[in-house]
Amino acid sequence: LCFGVVCNAAPDPSQRDSLMRQETSRQIGGKVTLTAAEMKLDARLRGMKEHEMSLPSFPPAIHFFKAKPLIEKSPIFTLLQKMPKGGALHIHSSTLVGVDWLVRNVTYRHHCYICFTRDQSVRFVFSTGHPWPTWDCFYWYLLETLRAEMGDPAPFDNSLIQNLTLFTEDPDVAYPSQDVVWEKFEKAFVVASGLITHAPVLRDYLYKGLEELHRDNIMYLELRSGLARTYELDGSVHDKVWYLKTIQEVTQKFVKDHPDFLGTRIIITVHRTLSVSRVKAAVMDAIQMQRDFPNVVAGFDLVGREDSGRNLWYFRDALLLPANLGLVLPYFFHAGETDEEGTDVDENILDALLLNTTRIGHGYALPHHPLAKELSRAGNVAVELCPISNQVLKLVSDLRNHPAAVLMSEGHPLVISSDDPSLFGNAGLSYDFYQAFVGIGGLKANLGTLKELAANSIKYSSLPPHLKDAGLVLWGKKWDMFISTNVY
Amino acid sequence: LCFGVVCNAAPDPSQRDSLMRQETSRQIGGKVTLTAAEMKLDARLRGMKEHEMSLPSFPPAIHFFKAKPLIEKSPIFTLLQKMPKGGALHIHSSTLVGVDWLVRNVTYRHHCYICFTRDQSVRFVFSTGHPWPTWDCFYWYLLETLRAEMGDPAPFDNSLIQNLTLFTEDPDVAYPSQDVVWEKFEKAFVVASGLITHAPVLRDYLYKGLEELHRDNIMYLELRSGLARTYELDGSVHDKVWYLKTIQEVTQKFVKDHPDFLGTRIIITVHRTLSVSRVKAAVMDAIQMQRDFPNVVAGFDLVGREDSGRNLWYFRDALLLPANLGLVLPYFFHAGETDEEGTDVDENILDALLLNTTRIGHGYALPHHPLAKELSRAGNVAVELCPISNQVLKLVSDLRNHPAAVLMSEGHPLVISSDDPSLFGNAGLSYDFYQAFVGIGGLKANLGTLKELAANSIKYSSLPPHLKDAGLVLWGKKWDMFISTNVY
Ligand SMILES: [Zn+2]
Numbered sequence A, B: 001l002c003f004g005v006v007c008n009a010a011p012d013p014s015q016r017d018s019l020m021r022q023e024t025s026r027q028i029g030g031k032v033t034l035t036a037a038e039m040k041l042d043a044r045l046r047g048m049k050e051h052e053m054s055l056p057s058f059p060p061a062i063h064f065f066k067a068k069p070l071i072e073k074s075p076i077f078t079l080l081q082k083m084p085k086g087g088a089l090h091i092h093s094s095t096l097v098g099v100d101w102l103v104r105n106v107t108y109r110h111h112c113y114i115c116f117t118r119d120q121s122v123r124f125v126f127s128t129g130h131p132w133p134t135w136d137c138f139y140w141y142l143l144e145t146l147r148a149e150m151g152d153p154a155p156f157d158n159s160l161i162q163n164l165t166l167f168t169e170d171p172d173v174a175y176p177s178q179d180v181v182w183e184k185f186e187k188a189f190v191v192a193s194g195l196i197t198h199a200p201v202l203r204d205y206l207y208k209g210l211e212e213l214h215r216d217n218i219m220y221l222e223l224r225s226g227l228a229r230t231y232e233l234d235g236s237v238h239d240k241v242w243y244l245k246t247i248q249e250v251t252q253k254f255v256k257d258h259p260d261f262l263g264t265r266i267i268i269t270v271h272r273t274l275s276v277s278r279v280k281a282a283v284m285d286a287i288q289m290q291r292d293f294p295n296v297v298a299g300f301d302l303v304g305r306e307d308s309g310r311n312l313w314y315f316r317d318a319l320l321l322p323a324n325l326g327l328v329l330p331y332f333f334h335a336g337e338t339d340e341e342g343t344d345v346d347e348n349i350l351d352a353l354l355l356n357t358t359r360i361g362h363g364y365a366l367p368h369h370p371l372a373k374e375l376s377r378a379g380n381v382a383v384e385l386c387p388i389s390n391q392v393l394k395l396v397s398d399l400r401n402h403p404a405a406v407l408m409s410e411g412h413p414l415v416i417s418s419d420d421p422s423l424f425g426n427a428g429l430s431y432d433f434y435q436a437f438v439g440i441g442g443l444k445a446n447l448g449t450l451k452e453l454a455a456n457s458i459k460y461s462s463l464p465p466h467l468k469d470a471g472l473v474l475w476g477k478k479w480d481m482f483i484s485t486n487v488y
């Protein structure tokens, strides 16, 4: 019984080095040939990693909210910040920009009203006149007036930040279960929406978001967005097309100001709480929008917690529409963001592949599905790994136990992303790269791993082939510059 | 690009059922054909599991010390207790018997002395005269006298139990790190040793241990033992051969009293803190003992924490002795009981295979080693999965994230064991079967999984072929009886 080098007999101990090299060559980046300069930097990285693994508090093993200050002191993190990381392929538009800016800039603008809901949350709205009471908001206060009455608005502003992020000093106590953390998660989305659906804010917000990514050496963005209706001060409302056009315009301006940025593309999302017929309509709508904005619209996805929502197969009649009608709509499904192994939800992984998904969002459960894993690999369906999101949303506590360790060791197509940076506090991609490189990949992940992960984000993007090639060339130049300026 | 059913194209949604069946058929037990009665019981099991997954506290997701009372209330656990589980292939002799018996029976025997060490631990010794002071024990107290002076010895007895087990109400606080829990772990071994190396106690201890296993419907034992010197009341000392003979005699008596018990075999262990030359001597010694006691000695292993000890390759000159001398010594190496991915310790997995190991103890890191995983599978080198041990020793907190989920989904050769039942409180195999079946295997693990796991423990045992066959027949009868009495 032999397959490849593997036979039904004990291997020869004299082959040890060769077998170890063979195994290493299978991991992500295992086939990357490093230059002399890269090998030098790689050796330095390995030394840093060995040092970090020997410290009493190993950041990937503890909750990100506690690990964050440790990571920020890490020389590996400093290097990762400087590293050209390619594109961010899995970020949600409502959580793109750090909440500090929302509170300290946006809520200080004129005409910003706040209300305090019965469930100790808040809502915002911009309006020239006093806003109408709604079912959960009877009393609206103008923030300018409210803050004028305070001696020091700082504690108040901090409480607003609390409402917009999941951050807390003691996450294990604040979020004892997945249910609790998801409830807070969904609430924070609602709180932010009143601010960022104000049309003038949205423009600034998107530009600010691109700036934050660019500062972290990211050159491209695929943003999942529900294309929410936006509103003006007078209460007039813009539609989805306005949203798409705005993204296009803001990106064009940003690219003009930063010529090394490739662009923004949108994955249109709807919530999995919708009915099949509404998802059908959304699918048809997305097909039309992709036709009208082929440079902006990448495809379609369903969002919302998988464990408590309907699974992909429930929506099959809607999701098979393009195939059945001979139309095109690329899918980028969230799938397998669960540890409920063997349930209907767990089948989302296989169903995403059956529905011809282009990538898999999270794919946390993929290593527990050997057949789906083979399909994903054979079809070049990359997994969007968001380590910090998985930890904060309580799928795994010690990131060394993240199942993607299996995918990384096998060289599975994989990209790194941040999912909801404003909620988790993992702006840019450097924090998530740190967790994947130091925690999930372990000591055997090396500079080749980082190089392949970064290149993957262009390779598995939705960019058309000629832009992919151009993007890879540009990224390659940045990479070489990164190596030459950081090797010593 | 096609391999098997998997091609570089999206699969056909109409094949969904077929693909799901194909994937399920790969898991452990996936190729077991269930009888009508088994299918009925399987459906009931699935219902129970769905119910348990929906409860607010899911036992595999929380620490075993907190989960234990919940597990004991589970109807799945009650069934697993009745299920014939085959053999226990990974238990250490010093932790075979529940500590209640040690404290409430053994320490109440005549001539039992105790001393209190400076590090707030205790030592025991049996002696006719007053024991000599040793470096850590200046004052020895006769327990009979000590207890006579107490009003109620119960609190004192409970404190003794504390010294002999890892159990604590709040394990996360008591054991903040792997280092702390391993320190307590190694201490508890030392505390027990004074009791169970007393020759008359050892006989009773072994018999008692077999009784505990038999009561949990286990029919065979492979015990890892260092064959410690044992002592009599007068201070005279017995050697390793006496230990082996005693195991043989006690087992023979036990089998006479319980004819459905197959026997006990010993895996001789030495600690990985020894020098290469002492391990060489131990290897030669083990070869000789296996020649002299072929029915009792199964092979050889190294014990002690991998992360802080020398790795297998360090001992290669000793461990390659049998191969180089043309002699036989089967190995049963602990390997990959670590989450220090990519370190030298992590290479124990590959080295165990290079050194021709018969099974792998723990193999926690195996799914992160694709080549080693293939070698293990092709060579029928079974993994000894000890879920509760891995959780208590802090490799993983939520057992749904145990990497063996990958092995189970791929049908890797695997057996379930308990490692150190007296320390963890997981007497028998039912607790660990529960964790593997409900937690690691998830909803897709079924009665076929249980059947294959139980049969594996005979199939991958060190029994000679004719005894394996006889054992499987006997187990098969017990299994059929289990099904017929529990299906309704
Ligand atoms: Zn997401």
Ligand SMILES: [Zn+2]
Residues within 6 Å of the ligand: B090, B092, B334, B361, B419
């Ligand atoms: Zn062990």
